[in-house]
Amino acid sequence: MQYSTLYRLFSETRKICTDSRKVEEGCLFIALKGPSFNGNDFVLSSLQEGASYALADEPRPEFKDEPRVIQVENGLVALQSIAQEHRHKLRIPIIGLTGSNGKTTSKELLNSALSRTYSTYATKGNLNNHIGVPLSILEIGTDHEIAIIEMGANHQKEIQFLCTIAHPDAGFITNIGLAHLEGFGGEEGVYIGKKELFDHLISQDGKLFVNADDTKVANAAQDAVCVTYGKSDACHFQGEFEIQDNRLIVHWWRDIDPYKRTIKTQLTGSYNFSNVMAAVAVARYYGVPDVDIRRGIEAYRPDNNRSQIEHTNRGNTLIVDCYNANPSSMQAAIENLSLESSERKVALVGDMLELGAVGPQKHQETVDQLRTNGIEAYLVGELFGQADTTGFEHFRTTEELGAYIKVNPIEGACILLKGSRRMKLEQLLELL
Numbered sequence: 001m002q003y004s005t006l007y008r009l010f011s012e013t014r015k016i017c018t019d020s021r022k023v024e025e026g027c028l029f030i031a032l033k034g035p036s037f038n039g040n041d042f043v044l045s046s047l048q049e050g051a052s053y054a055l056a057d058e059p060r061p062e063f064k065d066e067p068r069v070i071q072v073e074n075g076l077v078a079l080q081s082i083a084q085e086h087r088h089k090l091r092i093p094i095i096g097l098t099g100s101n102g103k104t105t106s107k108e109l110l111n112s113a114l115s116r117t118y119s120t121y122a123t124k125g126n127l128n129n130h131i132g133v134p135l136s137i138l139e140i141g142t143d144h145e146i147a148i149i150e151m152g153a154n155h156q157k158e159i160q161f162l163c164t165i166a167h168p169d170a171g172f173i174t175n176i177g178l179a180h181l182e183g184f185g186g187e188e189g190v191y192i193g194k195k196e197l198f199d200h201l202i203s204q205d206g207k208l209f210v211n212a213d214d215t216k217v218a219n220a221a222q223d224a225v226c227v228t229y230g231k232s233d234a235c236h237f238q239g240e241f242e243i244q245d246n247r248l249i250v251h252w253w254r255d256i257d258p259y260k261r262t263i264k265t266q267l268t269g270s271y272n273f274s275n276v277m278a279a280v281a282v283a284r285y286y287g288v289p290d291v292d293i294r295r296g297i298e299a300y301r302p303d304n305n306r307s308q309i310e311h312t313n314r315g316n317t318l319i320v321d322c323y324n325a326n327p328s329s330m331q332a333a334i335e336n337l338s339l340e341s342s343e344r345k346v347a348l349v350g351d352m353l354e355l356g357a358v359g360p361q362k363h364q365e366t367v368d369q370l371r372t373n374g375i376e377a378y379l380v381g382e383l384f385g386q387a388d389t390t391g392f393e394h395f396r397t398t399e400e401l402g403a404y405i406k407v408n409p410i411e412g413a414c415i416l417l418k419g420s421r422r423m424k425l426e427q428l429l430e431l432l
Helices: 003-013 037-046 075-089 105-113 131-141 157-164 186-205 216-221 270-284 290-299 327-339 357-372 396-409 425-432
Strands: 028-030 053-056 069-071 095-100 118-122 146-150 171-173 209-213 227-232 236-246 247-254 257-264 308-311 318-319 343-352 376-380 392-396 414-418
Touching: 003 028, 003 075, 037 053, 037 069, 053 075, 069 171, 075 131, 075 157, 095 105, 095 157, 105 118, 105 146, 105 270, 105 290, 131 146, 131 157, 157 186, 171 186, 171 270, 186 216, 186 343, 209 216, 209 270, 216 227, 227 270, 236 270, 247 270, 257 290, 270 290, 270 327, 290 357, 308 376, 318 327, 327 343, 327 357, 327 414, 343 357, 343 425, 357 376, 376 396, 392 396, 396 425, 414 425
Parallel strands: 028 053, 053 069, 095 146, 095 171, 118 146, 171 209, 209 227, 227 236, 318 414, 343 376, 343 414, 376 392
Antiparallel strands: 236 247, 247 257, 308 318
């Protein structure tokens, strides 16, 4: 069946479903496959639950007598192709973003700023891969005036492919650091992979927004005409920051207007300065008034264990940033903790995964940074267990650390929680 025909089926209800637990009346169900699931098992039940049609990529006998089951060669390719068709019909700007750290925070900050002026769509959660991006594109409706699509990757050519679905008109790279080193094939591979967004925009005469404080991002922009932001006097949007009561405050101005605007964010960490500046630069470019940019960014409250500040009845101030971790974000988080005014600073850090051969080295560097800064630390995971942890407590699992804290409570401290998602450090929150 032609993908244009499949798009017409989608157009009837504008609802796509790939999760049999979330079937909506009238939706188009698409069977996808993964290591531990096969959507073809739920094709008939999705129709019983109210789906109008279902796409299957296995010719099972039980499908033959059901005219609403449509056979396709590959369910994922069908999903992506329908999304490409939908993107071609959209007549609104789409802003793409990627980066090693801060993608979701930057997306939410920008969404909060843009939505003061526009009916805005933004990627929900972190649906930023080869499945999430097409699903996000298909959620953009006729009432939306601008869209923000987050794109993640753990190997080269992935951003390039996602750009063929999202076709962004503008975009930015938050930073280029040390994330997914194993999949990208090292630091140079990360640079090449993230640069693919700028490569696409340059080829399509799109607008680049460039974090001039990140040398790799600036280099990735080549000689393209772009809008720059950062601390440098040479930037179109310039800024500086301070930390008050664990909160980031950003002062920004333009190269053509030195008047300083102030934004008092709900974020922690100097590393969020560039995320705020990206939102400022992009929103201002699209005509959002300064006052609405400020109101939008100040209204954003981080959640889902990203750059959150919490105060507990044990007298602790928690910096909850344990949604994920890589060497770049870990280094920035520890540096931020070292600058806190609290007399007692504690780091609860878990393994950083997907680093490949350099994993042991990067974990040792983290331990050395903690030691150099005189930070009290509790280390969790097998990779930290391979490092010289002299002077620190080490635990194989988060559960073991939790049991230790129950007996040895931490009180009156500024505490950082940072580790890869699979370490589940958020389980410790109720103990702090």
